[in-house]
Amino acid sequence: KSDDEHKLAGNYHPEDEDILRVPIALAVVKLLQQLPSEILEKNLSGLFLKMCDLLKTRTESIREITRDTLVKMMESLGPKYFRCLLTEMNGVMRRGYQVHVMTFSINAILLKLACKMGPGDLDSCAIDLTQICMNELFSDVAEEKEVVKITKKLKEAKSVKSYSIFKILSEFISEKYLLEIMKPLKAELSRQRSHKNLKKISECLKNIALGLSKNQSIEDKRLFVFIHAVINESIPGLNKKRHEEIKKAVKYERPDIFLIPKDPGRSGPPAKINKRTSEHVFIEFGFTTFQFYLKRESFDKNSKEILEMLDPFVALLSDCLSSNHIKVITLALQCLKPLYKYSLPSFKVVTKQIVNSLFLIVNKYAAVGMAQGENFDMIVICFKVLTALVKDTTYHAFTAEQLKSLLSYVEQDIYDYLRSATAFNLLKAILSKKLHVPELKGIMCKVAEMSITSEQEHVRSQSRQACLQYMLDYPLGKELEKSISFFVAQLEYQLEHGRVSALEMINSMLNSFPENVLKKYSALYLVPLSARLVNDVPGCRKMAAQCIKTLLTKVEHDGRSSLFSLSLKRLGAQLCGIFAEIEGEQFENHLHEILPVITELIITTKSVEVKGQADERSTDHFLYQVLNSLTKMLISCPVFKKKEFTDNLNVLFGELQGLILYPHVWVRFATSQLFDLLLSSYAIEDVVKAINKKKKNNSLYLNGRQKLRDLSADFTTQLQSPTQGKTGGEIVEVTLDWMIRKLCREAKKEVADNPTFYQRRKCVFMFMAAFAHVMDKETLMPLLNAMLIPLCREITDGSKTANEDLKKCAQEALDLIKTVVGVEDFSSSYAAVQTFLLRKKVKRKQEKATEAVTNPQRYAQKRIKKQLSKKESKEAKNHATERMPWALFLRENCKASLSLKGGSMKSVWFGDVFMVKRITGSFECQLSCSVFAQKSSDLGECSVILHEIHLPGNIAARQSPIVCLTT
Numbered sequence: 001k002s003d004d005e006h007k008l009a010g011n012y013h014p015e016d017e018d019i020l021r022v023p024i025a026l027a028v029v030k031l032l033q034q035l036p037s038e039i040l041e042k043n044l045s046g047l048f049l050k051m052c053d054l055l056k057t058r059t060e061s062i063r064e065i066t067r068d069t070l071v072k073m074m075e076s077l078g079p080k081y082f083r084c085l086l087t088e089m090n091g092v093m094r095r096g097y098q099v100h101v102m103t104f105s106i107n108a109i110l111l112k113l114a115c116k117m118g119p120g121d122l123d124s125c126a127i128d129l130t131q132i133c134m135n136e137l138f139s140d141v142a143e144e145k146e147v148v149k150i151t152k153k154l155k156e157a158k159s160v161k162s163y164s165i166f167k168i169l170s171e172f173i174s175e176k177y178l179l180e181i182m183k184p185l186k187a188e189l190s191r192q193r194s195h196k197n198l199k200k201i202s203e204c205l206k207n208i209a210l211g212l213s214k215n216q217s218i219e220d221k222r223l224f225v226f227i228h229a230v231i232n233e234s235i236p237g238l239n240k241k242r243h244e245e246i247k248k249a250v251k252y253e254r255p256d257i258f259l260i261p262k263d264p265g266r267s268g269p270p271a272k273i274n275k276r277t278s279e280h281v282f283i284e285f286g287f288t289t290f291q292f293y294l295k296r297e298s299f300d301k302n303s304k305e306i307l308e309m310l311d312p313f314v315a316l317l318s319d320c321l322s323s324n325h326i327k328v329i330t331l332a333l334q335c336l337k338p339l340y341k342y343s344l345p346s347f348k349v350v351t352k353q354i355v356n357s358l359f360l361i362v363n364k365y366a367a368v369g370m371a372q373g374e375n376f377d378m379i380v381i382c383f384k385v386l387t388a389l390v391k392d393t394t395y396h397a398f399t400a401e402q403l404k405s406l407l408s409y410v411e412q413d414i415y416d417y418l419r420s421a422t423a424f425n426l427l428k429a430i431l432s433k434k435l436h437v438p439e440l441k442g443i444m445c446k447v448a449e450m451s452i453t454s455e456q457e458h459v460r461s462q463s464r465q466a467c468l469q470y471m472l473d474y475p476l477g478k479e480l481e482k483s484i485s486f487f488v489a490q491l492e493y494q495l496e497h498g499r500v501s502a503l504e505m506i507n508s509m510l511n512s513f514p515e516n517v518l519k520k521y522s523a524l525y526l527v528p529l530s531a532r533l534v535n536d537v538p539g540c541r542k543m544a545a546q547c548i549k550t551l552l553t554k555v556e557h558d559g560r561s562s563l564f565s566l567s568l569k570r571l572g573a574q575l576c577g578i579f580a581e582i583e584g585e586q587f588e589n590h591l592h593e594i595l596p597v598i599t600e601l602i603i604t605t606k607s608v609e610v611k612g613q614a615d616e617r618s619t620d621h622f623l624y625q626v627l628n629s630l631t632k633m634l635i636s637c638p639v640f641k642k643k644e645f646t647d648n649l650n651v652l653f654g655e656l657q658g659l660i661l662y663p664h665v666w667v668r669f670a671t672s673q674l675f676d677l678l679l680s681s682y683a684i685e686d687v688v689k690a691i692n693k694k695k696k697n698n699s700l701y702l703n704g705r706q707k708l709r710d711l712s713a714d715f716t717t718q719l720q721s722p723t724q725g726k727t728g729g730e731i732v733e734v735t736l737d738w739m740i741r742k743l744c745r746e747a748k749k750e751v752a753d754n755p756t757f758y759q760r761r762k763c764v765f766m767f768m769a770a771f772a773h774v775m776d777k778e779t780l781m782p783l784l785n786a787m788l789i790p791l792c793r794e795i796t797d798g799s800k801t802a803n804e805d806l807k808k809c810a811q812e813a814l815d816l817i818k819t820v821v822g823v824e825d826f827s828s829s830y831a832a833v834q835t836f837l838l839r840k841k842v843k844r845k846q847e848k849a850t851e852a853v854t855n856p857q858r859y860a861q862k863r864i865k866k867q868l869s870k871k872e873s874k875e876a877k878n879h880a881t882e883r884m885p886w887a888l889f890l891r892e893n894c895k896a897s898l899s900l901k902g903g904s905m906k907s908v909w910f911g912d913v914f915m916v917k918r919i920t921g922s923f924e925c926q927l928s929c930s931v932f933a934q935k936s937s938d939l940g941e942c943s944v945i946l947h948e949i950h951l952p953g954n955i956a957a958r959q960s961p962i963v964c965l966t967t
Contacts, residue, residue: 090128213292431473451505640678788829
């Protein structure tokens, strides 16, 4: 409270009025902007001073409103008046917590003004802003940020805003003020020895580099000169040892002349301190700035002047590759890689030195277990530079030993999922240059195996690309057939992803190989691919059919003829249909051979005795494939009116008429399609003429009234067939909604039937994630609630049977769905589903509680069933455990009558111990008193079964002798 506030004024605080008066400052600024500039400049300092006084208050809400108002004021005034505000703030807010508030507020204002600033707008503030940042980072203010009691009470003290200020300052500063930012950091670097402060300086320099990469006021040439000077000034002291001054030897002093013994101090040689110990930080800054600039690519790549400025950096970067600092080497390599895009003369001179340095780095740090942390980043970029050297340079040739070394690292890294991408890029670069060493063949064999066996899709894809490049670019000779045979053999691989990869590789080969190679090895491809049309999952069958189409398209007509003669002997009807699709009318030459064969197949299939459901299904599918292929042939080659095919067609359609009422709907449909082709090929007048002719001939199948009557009757019967109704009732319209609900029911069924197993639910969740990945928001929204129900149920499951892997899978699916539909729609649907599940759970509890009153008999049956289930599980558990020995003890004045199964009786009195040593069988005891049973490690094994308990008459119920029975 204020000093002049009366004690009877209650809880009145002046701050309550201040918080209402703060926004008036914005209105005052807008009013002053309408007046002459002299009046604005005269009154602005006082207004800023008042706002700074309000920022000094300890009430957080007032500081927040004042800061927001101040940001809006500066947004209205523009960057021109930022210097005035900074002067007032720097003069007023200098003590304690006020410094934290000032730095926080300056950063908020600069972030808002950044979009309005131009080059040089912060030149007048550069020194003051740098001093404020240095004060926050390296003075007592920095120590206050580590005090929990201060950061807990003061929001502005929790974070460091100097890094952001440095970034904005370097983005809009002019070249002549650039050194004003660097000098304090350079001086601080020479004084600091702690790792914590060195990290702060590194972070400052990194943000300055990021800002400089966006600075539009500094010319490219001037920036290159600045970067080169920063790096070059520090390099001489980086690796060369400095000559220390030779000190004169100290005269020997006897140790017994001192009264106090010398402090033992630390063991070992004293730590060396050198001014240049930390100067690698500035080298990192120079390289970071250079790297950001190269990434921006804002300069003219064809400018001779720019290339001349870039050329001196090559030797500089080459020298830094022998540094003792991992970070410096990494940054030098990151700068070196993009420079290979430009034809710089220095590369021809120093490339050999660079290559030698790279191999030294790889040999030193690429060993097993070494590539971790900073070493890992360095090794990855090192291999990227080697890849660029192999791929883009023509003026340097790698030696055989160097290639062997590279291939050995490639062989090692392709099995490391973190470095496999880099290894494959290097391998493909070697293959593109057609470099050859004996070790390459063995590595390519391993890569071919990885293309099938690897569980990661990107590894299989990279392996296939490398293998294809190897087969196309290298003269393999007879080895090519071995490579083709290898991938063809993998069509029998036990895992689906391996077969899919083999099919993709074969498809790539068919699209890439020249025609003469395909013609030579066409039979090698065709037969195994054809087998996949039947003996595989639908996805693989589809890919195999596509491969066969590609093969037939690539091969000429003569080649297809030879392949067809092979297919007639060894392949199924489906393959002949593909031939008909590819060849079109040219396939007519084969119809003389194929039509009798198809007719014979239909006759044979109809006469085969079917045994069992599996045989019936196989026969149905075979007939459908034959008819489907026949349809393709007759569509491609409409030969119904050609006399040379009349006899074959008449016999064929005579057999087909018997399939119109075939039990399987697919066969009936295919037969109807064939008759549709037949009927549509003749005009009605031609059929009428053929029927009315007195002299019948076999030129037309539909040449008799009886045939037409039979066909009409058969098709009418087909429409009224009970099989049609049954089959039609079983044909479900498969929609997305039906499919999702069906999957949800499968997941729910698994929870109900066997909650300990989760494979089915995991597959459902993985399908939902994949489904969400390929669908858009409009498709997912109608299905969202149905998809979320099993996922929410699994996420919220707190039972003992809950599986963490399954929960993780469900959470990943939810995250993917959220990404597609958006946070807002997802949150509302998720809340609705949770509410639905909660209400359902509460309703079940209520029904269960109500059932005890409304239907006590059913409730009792459920209870009994539950208890029996518990009892059975307990007995099973006890039976599974090892039988324990027993000792039976009696109370005072009690007697027990004990007997073994099939054995004699024995009486046991109080104090006696009856021991049973029997491994098998069971021990029966009829008791006339209570028994106390306990474990005894000295006794044999048996099991005790209590059939009856008879209490003596002189023992009252309250004096029950039963003590306990334990196992």
